[in-house]
Amino acid sequence: MEAKLKKLTQEDIDDISDFFAGVIDKKIASSVKSQKEILAMDIDIEVAYNDENEELMVDVDVDITTDELSNLSDEKVNQLIEDSYVELDEYINDNYRK
Numbered sequence: 001m002e003a004k005l006k007k008l009t010q011e012d013i014d015d016i017s018d019f020f021a022g023v024i025d026k027k028i029a030s031s032v033k034s035q036k037e038i039l040a041m042d043i044d045i046e047v048a049y050n051d052e053n054e055e056l057m058v059d060v061d062v063d064i065t066t067d068e069l070s071n072l073s074d075e076k077v078n079q080l081i082e083d084s085y086v087e088l089d090e091y092i093n094d095n096y097r098k
Contacts (some may be wrong), residue, residue, distance in 0.1 A: 003097035005054045012096060016088070017045045020058060023087050027080040028064065028072075037070035058088065 008016075021043045032038060042063040049056050060081060066072050 003093075005056060005092070006096055006098050007051065007054075008049045008056070008096065013047045013049055016056075016058070016092065016096070017047045019091055020045055020047075020060065020084065020088050023084045024060065024062060024081060027084055028062070028077065031076060031080060032066075032070060032072055037066050037072060038064065039067055040065040056092070058085075060084075 024043050025041075028038070028041065029035060040063075044061040044063070046059045047056070048059075062077060062081060064072070064077060
């Protein structure tokens with residue numbers, strides 16, 4: 001059984017969001033041969049914390065534009081996001097559980 005989530009402050013929520021954005025950014029950047037393949041990337045993360053039932057919801061939307069020679073597919077981006085959620089879970093378990 002997982003330890004309970006501690007009461008999160010806005011600062012905690014911001015830290016979680018920043019950590020997650022950093023992980024996604026790093027994973028996507030390391031999956032292309034050159035950073036020039038990525039013409040534009042916007043990572044939008046929404047972190048919602050329900051104090052009553054101590055639920056943390058983290059949603060992410062990655063909008064990425066690559067040049068036509070890039071072979072970074074939507075499927076690959078989605079897999080990288082899934083992998084990032086695993087790291088996020090570990091981060092939360094290490095830092096925000098009682």
